[in-house]
Amino acid sequence: MSKEKLADYIFSRITKAGVQHTFGIPGDFILPFYAAQTRTSLKTVVMTHEPSVGYAADAYARLRGLGVALVTYGAGGLNMVNPVGLAYAEESPLLVISGSPETRFRKGKPHLHHCVKTFETQHDVFAQVTAATTILDNQTTAVEEVDRVFSTMSRTSRPGYIELPRDMVNAEVETDADDAGRADRALQASAQAGQRQSARKEAIAEIVDRLKHATHPILMVGVQIRRFGLKDAVIALAEALNIPVVTSILGKATFPETHPNFIGNYFGQFGNPVLKQYVEKSDCVISLGAVLTEMETAGYTAKLDETNLIQINHHETIIGHHVYHDLDLNDMVRELLDVIGGKLEPTVRFEIPNIPAEAIQHPAGQKKLTVAGMIECLNQLMDKRDFSVVTDTGDCMYAGMSLKTDIFLAPGYYVSMGFGVPAAIGAQLAMPSLRPIVLVGDGAFQMTGMEISTAVKMGLNPIVIVFNNQSYAMLRFIDQQRDYFDLNGWDYVGLARAVGAEGERADSKENFARALDMAVKSDKTFVIDAMLEKEDISPTLRRLTDHFSKKVKAAL
């Protein structure tokens, strides 16, 4: 056993997880932890507003397996509940570390600044939106508590919350340097012991049997495959079976879109109608690492026959009407690969159909810029594979599904506006080799877009494309034209310049192509103000809003 400071122990767990950056905004209760951070190799990224801290750290987590937000108590922590909720819903391991009042003051009336009802208010709020929480108010149990939060996060790929009273930051704790992660391993071992091996064998046998009898199976790859680091195994599995692969909106780019087995993004009746038809006539759909939420099923328009459906996700496997609880996704994928890659007869290999992508074309002769025109220009850029795609919610996300990319970050299920620009900061720091193309609606840009300032400060260079239709366009299509859907017009290029970024306005396809070219040639953060007609939306968004408008109109 050796002694170290609690802060140093926490930072060592963070760096061992492969993290090189933390995101946050300093404030008095977290200052000693920020100071302790200067003893480490971690770089800290101070954003302008806490909601952005959450989005940036979430994006980092999606690409690195852990993202860390350092915030102060109350005014800091409570200002990022929504991004943490997003991370919970979309299974991103975002760790919130919040400073808080000294343990010795946490008695009597909570009349300290940044307090709401009780000293536990913030903790109790975060308990609602995270998988594990702790208040490190006890020197003896602190290390174990930190380990428990990290373990739960890594097991569930969901957010955790650590509250660090100011006088505990440099408290001496006993750790075993040779045995860091002991609690993790103990937990994993016990989880594995609990793995009903015979249940897994039975499930695998059922799946193999179904595959043997299937003529047109489909593999639907979901976001958990990326979250749990199974991408390569799933590629091998797809190749061994030569099975066609689709991804969902949240799972987009979890499987390489240039891979010959990949046939498109399946999105029920919101998506490509040809793909929809092909998928829904399949006699064996294997959904691997996807939770079939409302968004993954395109508002439950996905017509997937339950009897032909196999769902393997991180906590259960469902084969037709058989539910197997507590089967580990990792074990399932690897055992499937063993069985299929090795023992399955070579006859069980399938054909990859040729499903053309839905044509999205700028109308010939149209002088004004269109969403279709932008997608055309951007897809030419995508061929270079030098870019990641980060979208906000809105048509930017639905149109963005048409981009061929290996990295696609979007709030595809929880659909929180404001994700795009801050997430691009997290994405570029997590994957410095890819320059983010950020697609963001004007409504969402008005929430968090000024975070381009942080990109400038950090020397990053995302290309931010503002879908400028001066309205909450989606809401107009879901409801009807209302004056409260109109947005104040902003000069986005002027704003970019005011914070040290560059920018160009584009109101035609030619202008847009030129602006994009300038952006690519620039090494700075670059904003393209893409002026769109109010009625111009992507086919996907049109089908989606047609669907959702029924619910709203039923309630009007």
Add this chain to the structure above:
Amino acid sequence: MSKEKLADYIFSRITKAGVQHTFGIPGDFILPFYAAQTRTSLKTVVMTHEPSVGYAADAYARLRGLGVALVTYGAGGLNMVNPVGLAYAEESPLLVISGSPETRFRKGKPHLHHCVKTFETQHDVFAQVTAATTILDNQTTAVEEVDRVFSTMSRTSRPGYIELPRDMVNAEVETDADDAGRADRALQASAQAGQRQSARKEAIAEIVDRLKHATHPILMVGVQIRRFGLKDAVIALAEALNIPVVTSILGKATFPETHPNFIGNYFGQFGNPVLKQYVEKSDCVISLGAVLTEMETAGYTAKLDETNLIQINHHETIIGHHVYHDLDLNDMVRELLDVIGGKLEPTVRFEIPNIPAEAIQHPAGQKKLTVAGMIECLNQLMDKRDFSVVTDTGDCMYAGMSLKTDIFLAPGYYVSMGFGVPAAIGAQLAMPSLRPIVLVGDGAFQMTGMEISTAVKMGLNPIVIVFNNQSYAMLRFIDQQRDYFDLNGWDYVGLARAVGAEGERADSKENFARALDMAVKSDKTFVIDAMLEKEDISPTLRRLTDHFSKKVKAAL
């Protein structure tokens, strides 16, 4: 009994409370309620980001007695937990109305978009930061539930949360038009019955006795006096006694600062040293409507001898060591006024000392702009009484305490950054006769300052003064120079122009005076980029950071 739609009933309760504006951002779950709002006389103010919605509605609540925020589920509601926490801490009756999924969908797995863990997640979060919550999922009890939330808010002057499933918006409910507020009155009556009248009489007698024997009493007026509409009664009380009056930071301007009885803002050792000495040698301090939090007592540096202290607040009265629970502030103030205004001997009248305000002067010969110079210029403007003062937290708030004003809105206890600009929108709509002077640090402006766009859209014209020292200055003084306290420089004038506002930069006192003059002459939202030296802070902030730095340094 008559039937009406639930939405109409809620809106009628809102308008009857004197509210003319609601604040929010529309989203699919709240759209039917927005549509229902168009049947009313209410104007809706769509802000750019939910944290701002909370601040604007909070400011409106502080001035009108109720502020209303209309937001969508999850991505909307969970994005304003922090401003609601602020409103709770500072006793502002902010009502959050959030749309949510239809009652008929709230079964099974919560896989709808904007959902986190369960359908109750958002409700359970808001239960931590409000005084009353309800989910209106039952047609029979909905009216009673709405009444309960309104009653609790008006009794506690604290936030409430109403969750409105989308299919309940236009549900028919039975209301009694002649008896709206029946539940309120029943509750009030029962509360009054519970008022231990004899306890109140005893407390009043004790107070009168102490006053009879006091030679230098002080009345400390706190924010609850405004919250519970007791300002005029307190002025009458002060005049009847001819007692000197001080206010605290949160209570600033609760008592008119031009009133002859007013002697200053008492702020322990952070404030005017001469005033501190006078207050702390008082033999009878009556704190009326103030909770003696860490901030109200200037980090507990206020040396108020408990034996000489009388605290009357909305839930209890404490006289020396006697605690009287459940005495109503309103009853106490009015009965005190009755007794003192009528029966007390005329000899019990005191003298008002002459306490000079702490000198804040721009140093002669200093070419650069200083905080003191700005305060000097602004105080000349204050004489016109045409302005309210709204501050963010930071030196803008502490320096702002030196402005003589009748309306001062600031996050004086919870100290949440980002309050200033959005709060000014709420303030000007609540009190259209007063033009807001907004004091905001550059760090806070970078959080929510772009809300100037909403001011422009609404035809408002706050004068926004950005204390531009390119850093989180307070943190530097609490800790030390750290690179993570430095802010990216923004061209605030350029930003103002990019969203349709006006602006000027000022780097000397003369420039500032000229910019202020231009701002006053303009009828537009006007931003003054006040360029300050990094080391230039107000005397109050210097004393405050000296105090708080001890806590941080102890934990480094």
